Amino acid sequence: MLLTISTTDARAPATDLGYLLHKHPERVQSFPQSFGTATVVYPEASAERCTVALLLEVDAVRLARTRGRDSPDFSLAQYVNDRPYAASSLLAVALADVFSTARAGICKSRQDLADGPLPLTITIPVLPCRGGPDVARRFFEPLGWTVAATSVQLDPAFPEWGASRYVSLVLTGEVRLADALNQLHVLLPVLDESKHYWQGPDEVDKLLRSGGEWLAAHPDCELVVRRYLGRRTTLARVALARLAELDDVAEADVDADPDDEHAVPEPARVPLNTLRHEAVLAALAEVGAETVIDLGCGPGQLLRKLVADHRFVRLAGVDVSVRSLQQAARAVRLEKMSERQAERTSLFQGALTYEDPRFAGYDAAVLMEVVEHVDPPRLAALERVVFGVAAPATVLVTTPNVEYNDLYEGLTGHRHHDHRFEWTRAEFRAWCDAVASEHGYSVEVRGIGDVDPERGTPSQLGVFRRG
Incomplete structure (x- = not known):
């Protein structure tokens, strides 16, 4: 699976993206994961435009051996699935690990760039997205992105089969790099609505670390929280209560039918x-x-x-x-x-x-x-x-x-x-x-x-x- 981030910042050489990500453009770097290997490479690196690519190669057998019977992909689906090919929680975890310092917004040599918005283009060729392109736009557009989401056909040779559950996603906008990485860390598994690991109470802390600065003000905050936490009502209640303390979010009502994303909401309460x-x-x-x-x-x-x-x-x-x-x-x-x-x-x-x-x-x-x-x-x-x-x-x-x-x-x-x-x-x-x-x-x-x-x-x- 693949994710690329490009910039054309006129304030500084575009290759300063390497400083912000703490990954040198002239090197190919690999990072072992419990489920495979993440590789960082720069397909292009000039003063005018720089692109970093995160390539995740999943060892399907190793992944299957680390998953228990509670996994949604238990039995044959452990070995025949889309995990090696489509962006999911696997890519989100790898991104969080490989770019951990960048996610914190730390870059001593270029702190002014790290603190401000950059012109970014993020491309994910294949992304599982329950709800299709409209849901991708619904989640990313309020964060300042221009969203180009296109449905991937099940088989171009048989157009009558229609669209698959995958989209090809391109995000463009002027966004702080740390914010962009943290948004992807949260929203990739939210769009997929599946995770490759068991979720415990510490999952709320993970969500707040990545989403505390932007999630509370998101118009679909409750839906994002529910999907990120696997629709576990108790965890969602805790997360929403804590978000209410951090930002302008009301005490959320997560009693609504978790499968009805288009239910008519109750009258809005003042946060x-x-x-x-x-x-x-x-x-x-x-x-x-x-x-x-x-x-x-x-x-x-x-x-x-x-x-x-x-x-x-x-x-x-x-x-x-x-x-x-x-x-x-x-x-x-x-x-x-x-x-x-x-x-x-x-x-x-x-x-x-x-x-x-x-x-x-x-x-x-x-x-x-x-x-x-x-x-x-x-x-x-x-x-x-x-x-x-x-x-x-x-x-x-x-x-x-x-x-x-x-x-x-x-x-x-x-x-x-x-x-x-x-x-x-x-x-x-x-x-x-x-x-x-x-x-x-x-x-x-x-x-x-x-x-x-x-x-x-x-x-x-x-x-x-x-x-």
């Missing part, structure tokens, strides 16, 4: 993250804040909305992660801002548990879904830095309500793997009162999201006012 943003923006308007600092801004979702609101005359986003700040810069389109707009918005790296004079001088500070990521022994340091030293007139804090987690069926533990704790309503109230008393604030606690009579709301907001 929880959208409700958080609305609650924070309303509170900022209520206190009349004109200068705001987003502490722990992440990829810049809230900051993007703050920048779009011209009531705010000065804004800042802070995060400990350089990667998140790069994403935030793209989210607010910092490079495309006029000089005057750029002076209004700043992004900088900082740790919220250490004093930093850049945190001070704002009317309001926002800690949206941040405190639960701090180790409890370090929480006092954050309180001192934000409330005691920076001391803005208003501090807004949102955090999950752990009592509401019971309503996420299949969710065990915290809503996100990086949460160090999650508070009940009483615990959050007690923390707010203690911080307000210690640092000279008054505080009002509010709920965010649908109200359950026993468990309250999914998120909670503390509005701290100084004096």
Whole structure:
């Protein structure tokens, strides 16, 4: 099976694709897999155009011996199948292994290229695609690709037999290379709707690592999740709940008939993250804040909305992660801002548990879904830095309500793997009162999201006012 990626980037020699992929254009490199051998070769490599090809040769006998009776290809189908010839989860796994550093967006020698979109053309000659070309377009077009998907005939000599379940796929667009690789890693098995390995609970983590930055905003997020996870309802519920915490995705209802992809959806619910943003923006308007600092801004979702609101005359986003700040810069389109707009918005790296004079001088500070990521022994340091030293007139804090987690069926533990704790309503109230008393604030606690009579709301907001 074969996949090619081509670029004609005018900003730099096209052969810089080799730097981004960490694979030299003048070499043929092979990478052993448990099911065969992946080979990387460059059919063309000039300053104007460069193409890398990933060729996967599958050892069908070795693959059959490693598969158990739970495999969908058990018995004769283990030996007579399309796995050696059509792009599938085998190619997705090989791609993830061979281009692992590129998928992370790391290229020290060409980091500026790795961080920005490139003109790319991706070609997959034979791809299993349940649903045909329309489904391929449905999944890839919202990600910024122009999609050319053509059905492969069962046999050109017998046109009356019609189309097979395979498509020939060509994607063109200006997309960051790391994003393109991660999208392929997720969507190849989604289109095929089959995997060559057993899926355990860690499959949710794999999905979020590859799809966390783009999947949550995809209009077919639920369908992608269901198909990627083999329509295992419990795993899908967990994945969708975690995506809801990461991005603008509602708590998904995966109770619909998994075989009916064209079922009429229930009335759309407002995503929880959208409700958080609305609650924070309303509170900022209520206190009349004109200068705001987003502490722990992440990829810049809230900051993007703050920048779009011209009531705010000065804004800042802070995060400990350089990667998140790069994403935030793209989210607010910092490079495309006029000089005057750029002076209004700043992004900088900082740790919220250490004093930093850049945190001070704002009317309001926002800690949206941040405190639960701090180790409890370090929480006092954050309180001192934000409330005691920076001391803005208003501090807004949102955090999950752990009592509401019971309503996420299949969710065990915290809503996100990086949460160090999650508070009940009483615990959050007690923390707010203690911080307000210690640092000279008054505080009002509010709920965010649908109200359950026993468990309250999914998120909670503390509005701290100084004096």
